[in-house]
Amino acid sequence: MEEREEATKDVEVAPALIAVHPHQRSVAVAIGPDLRVFDLHASAAVSLVDDSGGPFHSDSIRAARFGAKGKLFVSAGDDKIVKIWSTEFWRCFCTVSSEKRVCAVAISIDGSYVCFADKFGVVWIVDLTGYDGNQPLGDKKATAILSHYCSIITRLEFSPDGRFIVSADRDFKIRVTVFSKRPLNGAHEIQSFxxxxxxxxxxxxxxxxxxxxxxxxxxxxGDSTVRLWDISSGALLDTCEVSIKAGLLESSGEAQENDHAITDLCTVLDSLLVAVAVQSLQGIVLVSCNHSARTLSVAKVVPFAGEAFVPIGLGYCPSEGILWMITGASSLPRSSCPSLARVRVISGFDVEQEPAVVEDDKVPGGEKLLETLQGTVSVNGNVFLEAAEAVKTAMCNLLIKKQYPAENRDFRKRTRNDRKFKP
Incomplete structure (x- = not known):
């Protein structure tokens, strides 16, 4: 069983990830086990230092993000380790072991806690209270605080006021949990679903x-929609059928919905607009968010003319008004270059103006940044379309629940191999 799992894991396609410092001091890209960081202030690649005494990433990184204040950065993934970095000197001061592969991370607003979720559906917490990140933290254990009960958790977020931690899963659920003042004792109070x-x-x-x-x-x-929620009550305020409204999917094309899953989104322009990445779309969709009316509507589609680029990850810097995007993947089957990454930038966001795709020579950090984050391998643009298709297939295999005929269910129950037998 374990040997078969390892063989399967070796060929799993992992999407490239991008994370942007909240004040655009640095940009980080994760591609497979490789973490690449570029310091925009120094205009140079960052040399990562590991003071934690733990191993560096040995398998695909599945989650990477900055804290709200930009002082912390967390990376985690298939090697079952979570690494916590101080961004002042880019030193890893803490490595935490996970029982299962990690699929999502979040950092509390004040930077006192790091939470991560594993593929079994459990959310864990690491206490950093009172720690400034200047010295190695030593051996640190994580504590389980909540669970989605065997459902893969796809995303974790802290609410801006720090009162709630929100967790989403592959079984269509979003859980809003009260983040207690003593979270190490567990997060047992559910605010809403x-x-x-x-x-x-x-x-x-x-x-x-x-x-x-x-x-x-x-x-x-994956249903091709963006939805707006009141988390205090769990009420659905509005639904925007992005793919249909943007002309990507016919209203009767239910069989094609998975071709236009939403892969990422982020708010831009003081949350007046939402940038949305859609599978198979060579561009992004901008969704208008009317706060007072509590409604969503498609504002425009920003295409990438002349280049095969399907964004799968987004990051926005409010202070600079720049949207960073990435496409690419690692562990690509039948590819001469198993790891690919391509970074692009959009600027000029305005309600009345058309945002513009920035040429490579005008990207912040210029060619040095692109060489650091993308690597120096030159490939044909169509290869990135193949990578986007591979990511889509991998996402469907992981997150689309398989439906089996009734006559096969009893057989599958009898032959399941995840039970433990005592000798």
Whole structure:
């Protein structure tokens, strides 16, 4: 059983990830086990230092993100380790072991806690209270605080006020849990469930702005929709059928819905717009968010003319008004280059103006940044389309629940091989 799992894991396609410092001091890209960071202030690649005494990543990184203040960075993935970095000198000061492969991470707003979720559906917490990240933290254990009960958790987010931790899973659920003042004792109080998606929930983001006193939640899904929620009650405020409204999917094309799953989203322009990445779309969709009316609507589609680029990950810097995007994957089957990454940038976001795709020589950090984050391998643009298709297939295999005929269910139950027998 273990040998078969290892063989399967070796060929699993892992999407490239991108994370942007909240003040655009640095940009990080994860491709397979490789973590690449570029310092925009120094205009140079970052040399990562590991002071934790633990191993470096040996398998695909599945989650990578900065904290709200930009002081912390967390990376985690299939090697069952979580690495916590201080971004001041890019030193890993803590490595935490997980019982299962890690699929999502989140950092509390004040930076006191790091949470991560494993593929068994359990959310764990690491206490960093009072630690400044300047010295190695030593052996640190994680504590389980909540569970989705055998459902793969796809995304974790803390609410902007720090009161809630939101977890989404492949079984269409979004759970809003009260983040207690003593979280190491567990997070047992459920505030609400946000129910309405008909496929896996792939991404989450909060809407907040000056004319939005209450924080609302945005979610993207394999059902090709973006939805707006009131997390205090779990009420669905609006649904935007992105693929249909953007002309990507016919309203009667139910069999094609999985071809246009939402892979990522993030708010831009003080949450007045939402940038949405859609599978198979060579561009992004901008969704308008009306805070007062609590509605969503497709504003425009920004295509990538002249290049085969399907964004699968997004990161936005509010202070600079720049949207960073990435496509690519690792462990690509039948490819001469098993790991590929391509970074692009969009700037000029305005409600009344058309945003512009930035040429490579005008990207912040220029060619040095692109060489650091993408690598120096030159490939044909169509290879990235193949990578996007491979990511789509891998996502469907992982997150689309298989349906079996009734006559096969009893046989599968009798022959299941995950039970433990005592000798």
């Amino acid at each position: 946000c129910l309405g998606h008909t496929e896996f929930v792939s991404c989450l983001a909060f809407v907040h702005g000056q004319d939005c006193p209450q924080d609302f939640l945005l979610s993207g899904s």
